[in-house]
Amino acid sequence: MDLRHLLFTLALICANDSLSADDDRLQWPQISKCRSPEMETFSCFWTAGNFYNLTVPRILQLLYKKSNEEDWKECPDYITSGQNSCYFNASYTSVWTPYCVQLASKNEVYDKKCFSVDEIVLPDPPVHLNWTLLNTSQTGIHGDIQVRWDPPPTADVRKGWITLEYELQYKEVNETKWKELKPRLSTMVPLYSLKTARDYEIRIRSRQRTSEKFGEFSEILYVSFSQIGIGCDHCTEEVEFPWFLVVVFGVCGLAVTMISIMLSKQPRLKMLIFPPVPVPKIKGIDPDLLKKGKLDEVNSILACHDNYKTQLYSDDLWVEFIELDIEDPDEKNRASDTDRLLSEDHLKSHSSLGVKDDDSGRASCCEPDIPETDFSASDTCDATSDSDPFKKATEKEEDLLCLDRQDNDESLPSLANTDLQRQHRNTQSENSHLWAPFGDRPSVHTQISNQNSLASTDFYAQVSDITPAGRVVLSPGQKSKLGRAQREACTEQNFTMDNTYFCEADVKKCIAVTSQEENEPRVQEQGYSEDGYFTTESLTTTVANLGASTAAPPSSEMPVADYTSIHIVQSPQGLVLNATALPVPDKEFNVSCGYVSTDQLNKIMP
């Protein structure tokens, strides 16, 4: 249905076109336009059509009617406006009154139009166009002119009856496209920068100010500079804008600018273009320092760092310890004393332990207010000194091999954790703190701070026996917590526990404590039997004895027994270590609890 409709419409259109195009066909008369040039009179024009010729000539009439009238009247003037026109003079014109005109012939109405005069105003073109030269450029190539004209004579602009605006168009003589200026009210306009070598044409048209349609164009005004003698004959060559050069230089300049920006603002720009890839970074730790810094500094930093961590984790410490203990038997194994004792390097690699447990390795350089630190008051390694986190974890809950501090105390395993050399140094107490089993020289300078975490039960952290030759038999012991506050703990220690042994540090501390000394308690070697061994029981007594006798803190000259060689590996549970004689260090060991660096070790070792 739609298709048929469409086809029918198309057919109609074609027919219509052919009808209109064909002169032989019938053409109805129609009113072409009605126009008022000045809003005082108006005229209507029509086309007669061609059937006028075909049949008996009919007389076309134009009838008009004002809106407030009833009758159609005939056109008053068929002549003034030309053929096929009707002219209404001023007396017939009422400006704002609606008119209707119709083209009729006797009985037939061919066309009808309704309008009001103010709508059909199309002014006449301006008259008396002329131009004057304003000035020329220095080179004489360009010139400015002023164009003047008069409003159309029919339009009564002076009395303000009609307000006209004008549009000027100009072009060079051999051009085809006209340039337009904006419509304006004034009857003069300057034209700037015309080429004196060329001739120009100017035309103007006008319209009523609030209308949209323009009237006819005026006559063309010819502008020729040569006529007034300023033509520039030799200025034929035109300086055209050097677009090519502009583009080239612009691109070069832009490139130079870009490069200079890149180079000058390098860091920022680099950041923008190539944002830095985040590298793993530990807060507060300078990677450069790690690369080239002294181990002391690094350790201190790490210790401090760990201190913060321990603060964070302090509450969870117990849980952590437990978890660590359970979850990672491998860790435990790795962290076993055996391994540590066997190879320092190997042990060192177990820094992961340290990482795990924040407890570990609290350096005494850091705040002693860490709750775990039992020895906060002491100069020795703080409880928060570096200790293997694993150590801490393990020693916490379970039977801490070392004397159990309140919390997260230093771990005896700091002794054991020579591997934790990467751990923070205890800046305060610098005992080279090998976790050495008590040998014939139990004057191991243990760092109390490192007593915290003795690790798993797996840990050969207990001295089960000390041979007379100065060898220590290690065995994995059950950890018994030794609750202990500094002094009080010392005295309260369950020395009587089986398989309990004490960290050197602890022992020292006890001794120191008892001796009212808290500086780096060292077990006075001399305090112990020269036999070089002691049992827990003996230790107890020894301690007790020591408590009375020893007054001075262990001297720092006491060499630390560095039991690093395994002598005998007894049963799966026992290990006998060779005691390595240590030279008496000249100076105090500046070793943080629990471990000693290779450097220091080298110093110590002969």
Place this chain on the structure above:
Amino acid sequence: MSTRGASLKGLLLAALLVSHMLLTKEGVTSMPICPNGSVNCQLSLEELFDRAVKLSHYIHFLSSEMFNEFDERYAQGRGFIAKAVNSCHTASLTTPEDKEQAQQIHHEDLLNLILGVLRSWNDPLIHLASEVQRIKEAPETILWKAVEIEEQNKRLLEGMEKIVGRVHSGEVENEIYTPWDGLPSLQLADEDSRLFAFYNLLHCLRRDSHKIDNYLKVLKCRLIHDNNC
């Protein structure tokens, strides 16, 4: 940075204002009431007429555009042109219909007539502004123009009253005024009828604004420039 941003904003605002003025072809600038800021100054009659002519031209321009837009949008398919009878409510006011009549009428009478026409349009414009919003999917431009015309008409009325006050000698004549009763037609339920009512009203508005604009220009040229504009 904030100051820079503020200055940029100011610049942008200024640019927008300028462009608006240029685009509307006729910036109805709010000129200072009195130069030199004196309190009890009086604008010259020339100045008053200048403003009045500017306002009337602006109003006619707006109403012309509004009518064209309305015609395009709503009237084309409905053959309103053919139906337009153009019986405006101000037809009862006998205003000069051609130049001769305009030149012959006394300027005071003409001023009064102008005032009368302006007053008569006060009410319809208010209703136009409100009712045109009820047209289904009325373009924003039409809505805005309706409101603007209503505002400007008020201002022109004020200005004209000032002028009349200046020019008038003698007693004040009866106020010329034609009431408007076309509100119901703007509220018809039938959409076609309603739109036709709007079409007529807008057509009348365009015509009357053109009248006023013309009269004022004639008066200005007559009174200020002595027929030599």
